[in-house]
Amino acid sequence: MSIELKQVSCSYNFRTKQEILALNGISMKIEDGEFVGIMGHTGSGKSTLVQLIAGLIRPNSGQVFLDGKDINERGYDRNNLHRQVGIVFQNPEYQLFETTVAKDVAFGLKHSGLRKEEACERVRQALEQMGFSYDDIADASPFALSGGEKRRVAIAGVLAARPKTLIFDEPIAGLDPEGRRQFLELVRKLNREGVSILMVSHHADSICACAERVLVLEQGSLVLDGSPKAVFADLERTSRLHIGASQPRQIAELLIQSGIPFSRDIVRYEDLLDELKNRWKGGTRCE
Amino acid sequence: MDKMVGGESMEAVKGSGISFRYEWDGSAPFVLDGLSIAIEKGQFVAILGPNGCGKSTLAKHLNALLPLQSGSLTVAGLDVREEKQVWELRRLCGMVFQNPENQFVSSVVEEDVAFGLENYDTPPNEIPGRVSRALEQVGMTGFEKRSPHLLSGGQKQRIALAGVLAMEPELIVFDEATAMLDPVGREEILECMKILAQRGKTVIMITHYVEEAVEADRVILMNRGTILADGKPQEVLTSRELLEQCGLSVPMPVQLYDDLAKLGIRLGHCPLTKEELVEELCQLN
Ligand SMILES: Nc1ncnc2c1ncn2[C@@H]1O[C@H](COP(=O)(O)OP(=O)(O)O)[C@@H](O)[C@H]1O
Numbered sequence A: 001m002s003i004e005l006k007q008v009s010c011s012y013n014f015r016t017k018q019e020i021l022a023l024n025g026i027s028m029k030i031e032d033g034e035f036v037g038i039m040g041h042t043g044s045g046k047s048t049l050v051q052l053i054a055g056l057i058r059p060n061s062g063q064v065f066l067d068g069k070d071i072n073e074r075g076y077d078r079n080n081l082h083r084q085v086g087i088v089f090q091n092p093e094y095q096l097f098e099t100t101v102a103k104d105v106a107f108g109l110k111h112s113g114l115r116k117e118e119a120c121e122r123v124r125q126a127l128e129q130m131g132f133s134y135d136d137i138a139d140a141s142p143f144a145l146s147g148g149e150k151r152r153v154a155i156a157g158v159l160a161a162r163p164k165t166l167i168f169d170e171p172i173a174g175l176d177p178e179g180r181r182q183f184l185e186l187v188r189k190l191n192r193e194g195v196s197i198l199m200v201s202h203h204a205d206s207i208c209a210c211a212e213r214v215l216v217l218e219q220g221s222l223v224l225d226g227s228p229k230a231v232f233a234d235l236e237r238t239s240r241l242h243i244g245a246s247q248p249r250q251i252a253e254l255l256i257q258s259g260i261p262f263s264r265d266i267v268r269y270e271d272l273l274d275e276l277k278n279r280w281k282g283g284t285r286c287e
Numbered sequence B: 001m002d003k004m005v006g007g008e009s010m011e012a013v014k015g016s017g018i019s020f021r022y023e024w025d026g027s028a029p030f031v032l033d034g035l036s037i038a039i040e041k042g043q044f045v046a047i048l049g050p051n052g053c054g055k056s057t058l059a060k061h062l063n064a065l066l067p068l069q070s071g072s073l074t075v076a077g078l079d080v081r082e083e084k085q086v087w088e089l090r091r092l093c094g095m096v097f098q099n100p101e102n103q104f105v106s107s108v109v110e111e112d113v114a115f116g117l118e119n120y121d122t123p124p125n126e127i128p129g130r131v132s133r134a135l136e137q138v139g140m141t142g143f144e145k146r147s148p149h150l151l152s153g154g155q156k157q158r159i160a161l162a163g164v165l166a167m168e169p170e171l172i173v174f175d176e177a178t179a180m181l182d183p184v185g186r187e188e189i190l191e192c193m194k195i196l197a198q199r200g201k202t203v204i205m206i207t208h209y210v211e212e213a214v215e216a217d218r219v220i221l222m223n224r225g226t227i228l229a230d231g232k233p234q235e236v237l238t239s240r241e242l243l244e245q246c247g248l249s250v251p252m253p254v255q256l257y258d259d260l261a262k263l264g265i266r267l268g269h270c271p272l273t274k275e276e277l278v279e280e281l282c283q284l285n
């Protein structure tokens, strides 16, 4: 599904003394099937932006279009919107509340009209997609899990509804490398199957490894929009914007600073390894 | 035997045979499984391990947030089972958690930092000095009147840390305190840990980021409630087998060292940090 924002502004405590302008005149378009990374300083407006796209908050001015339809117009089918756009919040583990993991994952399917067996099957699949063994975890209490495990359960709850666009707000903060690897593999697979992915993250390595396009926010404005290579071309700028850079990109920069001619286009591990291989083809250490 | 100097224990943490399960029924798994650990005063130690391996459970034993079920444990010279000393224990063993938001009790920074002191019946005339020293130590002087909720993630964590430091603890445990922060915030907190370690505090950094563990003097690798390895970062963090066994990976420079070797490009030493890697690469022709 395509997503388009036209001159969207959004304030908290609108028209009060405490008004905070969280988004300021954002326009952009995301095509069906894209994998978009969203980055920016804490407070730059990332969570506000994704909640707006998921239809959870309304803009004060401007419009949000999904597949060409203004989602905030009267008569727009919001139930359909919530079925098609899944959002996994920052710290989803706080939203678990059922007595068992299986019930928690099934919660979003309650009013879906699915038959019971179909719903159960989806719960099983979603938990397995998140790396759990259904039989081991289904009857456990969500509260008895560690933070990383809770998060995976919460993500399973959104996957069970099989949305066409999936939004993740800081999904990997707190996940260990194996959890991160599994998560990224999963979102890549969903993306290959046609699901659009919007992923908010501070983790430049993950963004560079997965996203084709990166949006960077600063104080409510969209200040960069381009490929990871373009966005991370200027490291002074990325540091000012608090988005850092992937480790391969940082290593490339250090090499350049040490006087070694090296490409600034390196943002992924494979590219770094290739470039090093080309530079020192069959080379051994110079004694 | 404990190493003793002038009757004072040299050990900030000394535990042996610690086993723990959250439920007492026979089938519940051991979350800590006969774990023994000793940390000397003034050490900067990383406890590294995957999600769910028991790191937070161990941390909560250190200041008696969880009761010791078996084994023994002394922290800052106090037996964690001594109920009469529990408040002193919590003062001496400070903790910073993952989510700063959940840690604030006041909407004014200086009140928040002073909160613990007031609870401990600190003489009122001592409080302002200790608050301002704590804020200074975390580089947040000037933020006294601000609201903690309106600060950046790294700043929030530094305020939470100041609240801990105002209590003048002997050791500080950071339980994944950088996990939710952006790269700048993460750097700020790491910097605080290093400074505290330089000033002689015992610092325990709980993490699953190998890149952070590199910064410590010693790395304790935990898996499934036990300690799998314990040594210098150069020893533990270059061991692919050990790390992969518990779902972690070697730091990127180590990975690159291995992958380059497979291509016939040999570096002199296996680097742990980006800087060391670049130094090694520069030595190639
Ligand atoms: N519920 C809210 N009430 C008032 N202000 C808010 C609320 N949520 C966010 N803000 C403010 O809006 C701005 C953007 O916040 P947010 O979208 O959460 O940023 P990010 O996700 O990039 O950290 C910040 O200044 C934040 O303090």
Ligand SMILES: Nc1ncnc2c1ncn2[C@@H]1O[C@H](COP(=O)(O)OP(=O)(O)O)[C@@H](O)[C@H]1O
Pocket: A143, A144, A145, A146, A147, A148, B022, B023, B031, B049, B050, B051, B052, B053, B054, B055, B056, B057, B058
């Ligand atoms: N309050 C609790 N009740 C029951 N089980 C728990 C509780 N907290 C944690 N656990 C279990 O103990 C294990 C270790 O958790 P934890 O110490 O939080 O791990 P870590 O901090 O290394 O991620 C987890 O697998 C989890 O299932």
Ligand SMILES: [Mg+2]
Pocket: A043, A046, A047, A048, A090, A169
């Ligand atoms: Mg946010």
Ligand SMILES: [Mg+2]
Pocket: A146, A147, B055, B056, B057, B175, B176
């Ligand atoms: Mg933990």
